[in-house]
Amino acid sequence: MLAVVLAAQFMAPLDVFIVNVAAPTIRTELHASGAGLQLVIAGYTITYAVLLITGARLGERVGHRRVYLGGLAVFTAASLACGLAQSTGELIAFRLLQGAGSAILIPQVLSLIQRNFTGEARVKALGAYSAVLATGAAAGQVLGGILVSADLFGTGWRPVFLVNVPVGLVLLVAAVRVLPRDEVGRRAERAAGRARGLDLPGLVLLGAAVSLFTVPLVLGQEADWPLWSWLSMAAAVVLFALFRAYESRLARRGGAPLIAPRVLRTPGIGLAVFRIVAVMAVNAGFLFALTLHVQSGLGYSPLRAGLTFAPTAAAFGLVGLVWRRWPQALQRTLIPGGFALTAVSTAAVGLLLRDGGDGGPWLYVAFVGVGGGLSLGFGPTLTRALAGVRAEDAADASGLLSTVTQLGQLTGVAAFGAFFLNRLESQGAPGAYSSGNALLVCFYALASVAALGAVSGLVRMRR
Template sequence: MHRHRWRWAALATLLTAEAMNLLDATIVQVAAPVIHADLGGPAADIQWYAAAYTLPFAMLLITGGRLGDIVGRRRVFRIGVTGFVLASVACALAGSAGTMIAARAVQGCAAALVIPQTFGLIKSMFTGPETARALGTIGPVMGLSAVCGPALGGILTHADLFGSSWRAVFLVNVPLGVAVLLAAPLLAEDRSPDRPRLALVGTALAAVGTGLVVYPLIAPGRHWTVLAVGVATLALFGLHQRRAAHPLIEGSLFGNRGFPAALVCSALFFAAMNGLMLVVVVHLQLGLGADVLTAGLTMLPWSGGMAVASWVAGAHLVPRYGARVMHAGLATMLTGVLGAVAVYATAGGYPWPLLGALAVCGTGLGLFTVPFFTTALHRVRPHETGSAAGLLNAVQQLGGTLGTALLGSVFLGTFAATGSATGAAGRAFWVGGGLLVATGVAVRVMTSGPRGVSPKDARQPAAAGHNSRGG
């Protein structure tokens, strides 16, 4: 009995660390306009407060997982949580936009050390049916964090506890992180028997290339040269991976057209999701002058719709209809986006009908994400599962970064040019709708053909995969 309680207490420690990551991303997204108003700088810094976190997080996820395999997952987990807490304190104490962005980047690096260890540590502590039960707790915890994050960000910032204003959204990580570190000795040390090699050159090329592609999307002005260098660097990364003895990405994953299509699908869908969330928050605070509490509460229908739809999809729809639920999710989310476009075209003051459109968007999000990860990983061979899950999550975070950059720039650029925040939001939602249509094409490729995944396949549980998290 004592051993049983010890394992579940250790699981709670891992889940707290996972929740910390998602809460930090969604809380900061709501508070970003207030941070910008206090620290100053160009409006593009609002996008960097999110992108500076998700970009290094995405680029270092696979490397973080390999470090755990090599030197021990518990050790890397503790180092990552310590770094995350210290970086959170640095964010809370930041006196300039540059310092904040740098501290956010360190946070992202630390999170990349923490998150990949979760599955390995769970599998080392549990056996048999208990493993599935333990892994099954990740989804509800992530869903709860996603629901609470936007509202909590608005409440903490608006409450101005002890004059802390937006700084409280970072300080909340300190007690959570300390609690995780105190409980970390409960975790069993674990490492891979076949220790992989670190692909440092590949990681560096991917990080530099992606950063150079993202920068022109956010920075004001035209930086075509930087974009071209970024694309060339990513091309060089691809060549390096084909010839490297120890590549960052398993080349065999691309032998099945379904998995590359899943990566494209993940990037497009989460670009739309993260970008649209940012547009709603920034439109309300910068465009309409609403306070941060109003912005946070406005996102509740989105979060609530996602939570309810995720439960319904997982418990009833996916077991019966399989991968077809993804198509229903995309259609539902696109309907919500078009509804938001109609609201922005007619709204004068606070867009009350937008709440309904956001609820529909959140419902579509929940319907899509539950079957997506299972479908994407179903045909992956057992020895490729860890690499595939890490790559899929990295691309998810990268897509969120690109969406924040693209849709945020569409909104801010249109707002600056026309002076109409509502019109700018409508244009950004049109772009988001285009991303969802492109996602539908990628889903079609992923699930069709002799090497795709049938609806029946998606009813089976995947070996690994995270639920969606905002970045």
């Protein structure tokens, strides 16, 4: 069961990043405009982020197994449609649908883990979940490079979408066989979930707030941050405040808010949210800026650019699987130590690439440090945050943390991508040296965020 749900989890972040490497080929073959290409890349992310909370609540109402199967079917069908698209407009529409399928599917993964694993088994399952989550991002870059370079049967960019189809079909068959059916004892929980309702006003407020926040983040850089992008993000802040006020008032009246207040009051959940945002922002910003540097600055092929990220992905996955086996004396230092390792390693990557060279063998050591450090920052944080969440609140916690994870990735790409590109533009003459200098400054900024994560870990240790 764990293998099946984590395979689906792996596909979601992979599909965010796999398109990056294929973007130049898509633009050429479909004659896409800059804005059209940006929507092809970002459309998936927008609907994915906006609908995650809705997907979590649907799982509570209808049953996690049913919603998992439904989301996987939508995702697989949309992937086939993307691979067969004949125009930019078609591809954008199917990418939006693909993101909606992921939003329905992914919250069920954490909920199924929370409900079907306990004790040490849950810790191991969450360790595997952590390993899969960010590994999928780096693996998307690698797989995208391999598929685009292979140009299978002259299909160009299409295999980056079509590869999901056989995997999705296999997972559908396996999920029907291995996912636990809704138990009789949980019918009362589902009935309570239906009685709670979907909190439609809360969904509308939250969906609008996330939309107003994510759309300018993913499209603002391409348009050189026009006035509408800043107004949109300001409106998002207002709507988030209105959402919080409405949910608090609904809870006081005895209603059923979108996220149970006791989930937000779980000890350490606020600190966990900050750390997850920091890890995902650093991870996404690192991958995005480095992709731009090696492909545009150093002129790497899609395959070589993709393989550049293999050490980071491998380190993240391996550490995510083994950290819980380390001595108990080390467990309290894992989170601050992981963030500190990330800060040092990220700065080291920038220094090694600052002169436009390939960095030499020490670069791969630094890549391993980045992956391992991010894994230590994320895995123990997620495990400890969910340890205090009740099983009946699994859907709320899953939706909250999945949304936070996605918003962290979006913020990392938008903020640090813009930082890198603006620094590169200020350099004047393009080239490997200018790109390397811009990367160094950007990675110093990423290292600063990681250092804040280390400080947050030390604060928690003192408490």
